[in-house]
Amino acid sequence: MELDALNLDPPRAPAAFVASAQRAAADAAVASAERASADTFRSIEGIARHNTRKVLDAFKAHRVGEEHFAGTTGYGHDDFGRDCLEAVFAEVMGAEAALVRGGFASGTHAIAVALFGALSPGDELLVVTGAPYDTLEEVIGLRGSRQGSLQEWGITYRQIELQADGHIDLEAVTGALSERTRVVHIQRSRGYAWRPAIGIAEIGRVAAAVHQRAPGTVVFVDNCYGEFVEAVEPCDVGADLVAGSLIKNPGGGIVPAGGYVAGRADLVHRAACRLTAPGIGAAGGATLDGLRLLFQGLFMAPHIVAEALKGAVLASRLFRELGYLVDPLPDDSRTDLIQAVQLGDPGKLLAVCRAVQAASPVHSYVTPVADRVPGYESQVVMAAGTFVEGSTIELSCDGPLREPFIAYWQGGLSYAHGRIALEECIAALSAPAASIPEPERLSGTQLA
Numbered sequence: 001m002e003l004d005a006l007n008l009d010p011p012r013a014p015a016a017f018v019a020s021a022q023r024a025a026a027d028a029a030v031a032s033a034e035r036a037s038a039d040t041f042r043s044i045e046g047i048a049r050h051n052t053r054k055v056l057d058a059f060k061a062h063r064v065g066e067e068h069f070a071g072t073t074g075y076g077h078d079d080f081g082r083d084c085l086e087a088v089f090a091e092v093m094g095a096e097a098a099l100v101r102g103g104f105a106s107g108t109h110a111i112a113v114a115l116f117g118a119l120s121p122g123d124e125l126l127v128v129t130g131a132p133y134d135t136l137e138e139v140i141g142l143r144g145s146r147q148g149s150l151q152e153w154g155i156t157y158r159q160i161e162l163q164a165d166g167h168i169d170l171e172a173v174t175g176a177l178s179e180r181t182r183v184v185h186i187q188r189s190r191g192y193a194w195r196p197a198i199g200i201a202e203i204g205r206v207a208a209a210v211h212q213r214a215p216g217t218v219v220f221v222d223n224c225y226g227e228f229v230e231a232v233e234p235c236d237v238g239a240d241l242v243a244g245s246l247i248k249n250p251g252g253g254i255v256p257a258g259g260y261v262a263g264r265a266d267l268v269h270r271a272a273c274r275l276t277a278p279g280i281g282a283a284g285g286a287t288l289d290g291l292r293l294l295f296q297g298l299f300m301a302p303h304i305v306a307e308a309l310k311g312a313v314l315a316s317r318l319f320r321e322l323g324y325l326v327d328p329l330p331d332d333s334r335t336d337l338i339q340a341v342q343l344g345d346p347g348k349l350l351a352v353c354r355a356v357q358a359a360s361p362v363h364s365y366v367t368p369v370a371d372r373v374p375g376y377e378s379q380v381v382m383a384a385g386t387f388v389e390g391s392t393i394e395l396s397c398d399g400p401l402r403e404p405f406i407a408y409w410q411g412g413l414s415y416a417h418g419r420i421a422l423e424e425c426i427a428a429l430s431a432p433a434a435s436i437p438e439p440e441r442l443s444g445t446q447l448a
């Protein structure tokens with residue numbers, strides 16, 4: 001197996017020879033993993049074709065023209081380009097309506113707006129996929145105080161753990177529903193957790209069971225990293241409301257900022273009234289000169305998601321061959337972009353993130369260190385040499401500095417870039433141990 005060739009004997013070979021031989025071995029290992037991934041790549045490309053056609057059909061049905069790219073200023077009233085974009089987006093997401101705005105600060109903001117819109121004082125939020133993503137802890141009120149969290153507004157919270165096999169405990173969910181349960185929250189992607197992502201078919205089963213038991217309950221899906229990975233979206237299978245980020249999948253790697261909420265028209269309206277103000281809702285909010293990129297990003301998104309997914313499959317296969325636990329496995333069917341790799345060591349997590357950073361088009365000369373990031377409790381190390389700050393549809397690799405030191409690999413505007421970065425990661429991990437940052441060589445503040 002080609003990876004054995006990485007075990008060179010450094011003392012007997014000159015350093016330059018070792019480095020070039022390691023690089024050649026890494027290249028051979030990547031080429032072999034690429035060949036082994038051919039069938040999985042083909043199925044990813046098939047989904048990309050299906051989703052590109054879906055997006056194209058929506059553009060055609062809504063007669064998108066250059067006039068829709070003009071944008072508005074000031075109040076942003078009568079912005080027919082924005083209205084057209086939101087109608088196209090809703091159709092693509094299988095939703096009645098959508099709010100697609102550059103004014104959302106992040107996916108967390110879009111999710112918060114969706115939840116604050118759907119929930120009223122006295123209601124209960126029931127999260128059914130275990131602990132929610134780190135940044136939602138403060139939105140819900142599990143961490144922090146005096147910032148107007150859901151709990152501070154009188155919205156109670158309960159959480160149902162995933163089953164041991166990583167699936168939603170449907171019996172526990174339906175058993176937990178009460179007349180106060182207004183929103184059932186499903187987190188589709190794994191977040192910073194070692195658990196499988198929740199596929200569309202499972203989301204459909206949960207939505208059907210919840211609606212059968214409690215028809216008025218809103219099934220909400222945190223759709224971050226999920227868009228265009230499968231052939232249909234959560235609202236196609238019964239979810240009432242979804243939210244996500246435009247610097248992830250649906251921005252196609254070129255949208256500079258923003259997020260979206262999509263779903264039932266009444267719930268999108270309530271979210272819009274939270275984003276702007278009651279009485280204004282979706283009718284206000286200037287788009288300035290950003291509309292062309294929002295349209296173009298949506299058009300590009302299925303293709304870019306496929307490029308990123310192929311990189312994730314390759315990463316899964318290569319890290320597994322190097323002996324690390326990976327999730328998902330290379331040929332597993334996927335519902336999110338994320339590839340988790342359990343490195344088991346803070347030095348290796350830093351080494352991998354630094355290799356990805358060094359292989360980035362922007363800030364390749366920067367050395368990532370672990371630090372505090374707003375919204376996260378643990379210190380986080382992030383490799384993100386991206387054109388759009390923090391964009392994780394662009395190639396990025398990050399993880400909280402906590403056991404078992406998992407690297408979360410995601411994004412990649414081109415498969416070729418992901419492949420090159422993987423060669424660098426293999427070279428970094430197979431370098432003599434001295435070049436891998438040791439935990440004791442990190443400063444105290446760098447450790448969680």
Ligand SMILES: Cc1ncc(COP(=O)(O)O)c(C=O)c1O
Nearest residue numbers: 106107108133189191222224245
């Ligand atoms: C599952 C999930 N939900 C929500 C978020 C928050 O998104 P953002 O970083 O855009 O606020 C993330 C971020 O990675 C995530 O993985």
